[in-house]
Amino acid sequence: MTFRSSIFRKFLAGSFLLISVTILVLDFYLGRSTSQRQAESIQQRLEGQARVLAGEIESVSPGELVQWSQGAGARAGARVTVIDPRGVVKADSEHDIESMENHSHRPEILEARRMKMGTSIRHSKTLDRDLCYVAILVDYHGQPDYVLRLALPIEDLDAAIAAVRWQILEASLAAALAALVIAYYFSYVFTRRINRLQAFAERLAGAQFANDPLPGEDDELGALGQSLNRTSTQLHELVNRLSLESTRRESILASMMEGVLAVDDEMRVTFCNQSFSRAVSCRFPVPERLPLLELVREPELFDILNQVLATGQSLKQRLELSGPSNRSLEIQAAPLASTARPGVIAILHDITDLERLERVRKDFVANVSHELRTPLTAIRGYAETLLDGALEDHKNNRRFLEIIKAHAIRLNNISADLLVLSELESRKSQAEPERFLVSAVLESALRTVEAEAQIRGVHLHFEKLDDVHVMGDRMRLEQVLVNLLDNAVKFNRPGGEVRVAIGQTGDGSAQIVIADTGIGIPSEDLPRIFERFYRVDKTRSREVGGTGLGLSIVKHVVERMNGTIRVESALGQGSRFIVQFSAV
């Protein structure tokens, strides 16, 4: 705190103003009362002396009057004047009566004529100074209405007032000094307290909630401090609540699978979550108030948002995203009217997988009917042919029956595979997982396909690099390996090879590789071969007795055992199926 402090200057100015006003008022009243008192005492003195002199004047002859007035003036210490009833000055202790004008209109004379005594304080032209006059009516040698007037200069009065003024000034100087000290002290104390309040309030504005509350002193500043303390506590709670809310909201939105996008009426992004960024392939986090156009260029999306903004009605619509991802989205957009600016919030639901699943389901039903129709039509056709007389045809009847049997077997295979699939999907009849060695299961699977391999002239090689244990359903794993080996043999050529290897990967997982030198799989078909009924070459698959369900069973079982399967293939050179399970 310095002497330049504004509070100090204001305190000082206030004190000085108060002192100045007090001086002026005191000066006015004390001056007036002092001069009044002085004038009254002079008047009383002059009146007393006038009465004494009035007793003497009777005995003074007119010729001695001037002389007497001088003597009386010396004794009374005042100017003595005698005026006759016409106003002519008959004697004056200090002046030559010849040069003096008629005095009948002097105020004290007029007053004395009316009231027997008159007083006046005024400037005497004759003496050129302020005088206090007292006049009384006297009888002179039997003649009434003579006036005896005594006058005294009032210099004494001025001196008295000056003395009073001097005292006031001294007292005021002392008061001003005291005011300076008091102003300094109070402004020092107040400035310190106000600075503390200011620092506290600034910390509040910066959301810094200190642990040291303001002291509660018993005055207005203390009350202000208390209310700031309360505000701080409440603000702290509010900020905590809001940040908790926002963390909750952030984590809910971040963990949502659906994309969430909020835009204002200028189509600027006010909020979006990670799923939205992923769906439209843009970086995250998105800077606030970024124009949406810089993120997405989907006219359809803009149409939907604009429509919601214009109508204020919610909207639900399907949207096909252009671009390489080619995703299908379902958008649910609603107006955001409660915020300061109008806007739209949109929830984007990625329905690409749903649509694909729906397609797969429909295809599956169509495929099942189709797969069943072929053998059923064949069985019915050959049965009717036999009934229509071919039964007697000894050359063909056996062949027809064999065809019927082959189709019946095919029907049986399809229904068996479908049954396995539905069991896997419904997760029923799940055997207790057991720990077993992969080599034992693989050897058993190899024995199953051995005969078929021999017929097709395909050589089987088994390479046991490292035997490993896995956990799961042994029977199902054997089925997986039989399916894979069966495909490797079926989609091969005479003289071709199938190489099987078990080993361990770097991270300790069990790995089974079944590689063949067969016909291979075109790269565009690779992602689909695990789908139900998907076959690259339908005729060939049918010829070799395939149902198109083998690989989907394989995938199901492997995933059930928390394993993975992948395929590498080169058309015309062969395929490699790699199955991995975490070792136990």
Ligand code: ADP
């Ligand atoms: P399928 O009963 O026809 O064998 P799968 O589901 O087992 O049905 O196989 C699906 C399709 O994948 C087969 O029809 C075939 O076209 C292809 N495929 C599977 N394994 C091989 C392989 N080792 N070599 C070449 N093509 C294969």
